[in-house]
Amino acid sequence: MMAFANLVWGVEPTPQTTFLLFIALIVVHGLLNTFGVNIVSLLSNVSAWWHIVGVLVIVGALWIMPTQHQDVGWTFTHWYNGTGWSFGPYVFLMGLLMAQYTYTGYDASAHVAEETKNASIAAPKGIVMSVVISIIGGWILLFSITAAIQDGSDKGIAGLLGSQTGLPPAQIFLDALNNPTMAKFLLFIVCGAQFFCGMASVTANSRMSYAFSRDNAIPGSRIWAKVNKRTGTPTNSIWLCVVLSIILTTPALFNTTAYLAVTSVAVIGLYIAYVTPVFLRRLDKSFVPGPWNLGRWSAVVGWIAVVWVVLIIILFVLPPVNPITIDTFNYAPVAVVVVALLSIVLWFAYGKRDFMASSVEAEHLTLAPEKLLEE
Structure with missing residues (x-):
């Protein structure tokens, strides 16, 4: 979004301007989630079509408008190493991290299951289909963007990394389309997709904190477990997530390394949370699907998932x-240990x-199967 703001309004993408934009966006996301389930549901449907049509528009523009493209061989095999490490396999593995970082959030279907019709089927199907x-869409989009790079030399790629935007x-977009207006339009599509993703993230996050609060799992659970009678949404949990997100992002104003450590912990934590029930499911032979x-x-996919997450x-x-300095050091292990110790x-x-002490959820989970069916 900062790139769009830079091209349209000349806003310089600095940590300060980026942080202010982030605050504005997450407050809007909080307001949207506060107004009610119907608005979020409507925008979620719009989001699905926005992503599908948006990808088609971007891919179409990148293949029709540029005067030249990189060939398939270059697109799939060209190697650019900006890490400072010389060991190729290690550099390749580091390159997987960005892709892995983007494959998060598909658990949102589970977090809003209580607000979903036929959730026992719709929620798991939503998780699988989102992946x-x-x-498919991500591969086509990445292939199209990479093939549209006009200068494939190391100098050209370095220029992209140092772009003023x-x-x-x-x-x-600017180089390939040679049409600033069209480039801005494509960025607008990207910004819309990011906006919808942010909204969905706040939705999923607030529902998760609400669920934990019902089970007395976080401090102040009585406050965060309340549901707004007028809107039918866990308003307190929504704004808890908004405020905590702002606090966690604040280090980016002063130290990018600290911010990256926080985001790394978030991704690591997400995948540990994802794979833990999968691992326990594989060990529990009495589990009923x-x-x-x-x-x-199920077994094959489950064990592959466990091994992959460990990797x-x-x-x-x-x-x-490389070189490893105080600014380039990966502080994620330190942050993970701190979070783990704090949790313990x-x-x-x-x-x-x-x-789950004296909570409705606890009582619900201890009911006999026939009692659950009667409900």
Whole structure:
């Protein structure tokens, strides 16, 4: 979005301007989520079509308008190493991290399951289909953007990385289309997609904190578990997530390294959370699958997921660039240890005593199956 603001209004993409834009956007996302489920549902439907049509428009423009493209061989095999490391396999593994970072958020279907019709089928299907569609659409989009790079030399790629817009793809649009107006339009499509993703993130995050609060899993649960009678939304949880997001992003104003450590922990934490139930499911032979599942592929996919997450967690804590200095050091391992220790301390000091104690959810989960069916 800063690239769009730079091209349209001449806003310089600095940490300060980026932070202010972030605050404005997340407050808007908080307001949208506060107004009610119907608005979020409508915008979610718009978001789905926006992403599909938007990708088609961007891909079409990048193949029709440029006067030249990189060939398939260059697009798939050209190697640019900006890490400072000379060991090729290690550099390749570091390159996986950006792709891995983007494959998050598909758990949102689970977080809004209570607000979904036929959730036992719709929620898991939504998780799987979001990944499948992202793979296909994302691959086509990335291939098109990469092939549209006009100067494929190392100097040309370095120029993209140092673009005044602050965003290499924005510079690719400008160079390839040779039409500033069209480039701005494509960036507008990208900004719209980012806006909808941000809205969905606040929705999923607030529902997750609300669910934890119902189980007395976080401090101040009584406050965050309240539902606004007028809007039917967990308003307190929504704004808790908004405020905490702003606090966690604040280090970016002063130190990019600290901010990257926070985001790395977020990704590592997400994948640990994703794979833990998968791992436990594989160990529990008495587990009864839901009405929509992967059938005989469940075990294969499950164990592949476990092994893959272990691999990428290791990658996320390794130093991505060389030389290693106080500014380039990967502080994610330190942050992960701090978060883990804090979680353990809070569990024994607070959570072990209060988690699911005297809560409606706890009582619900202890009911016999026939009682659940009667409900």
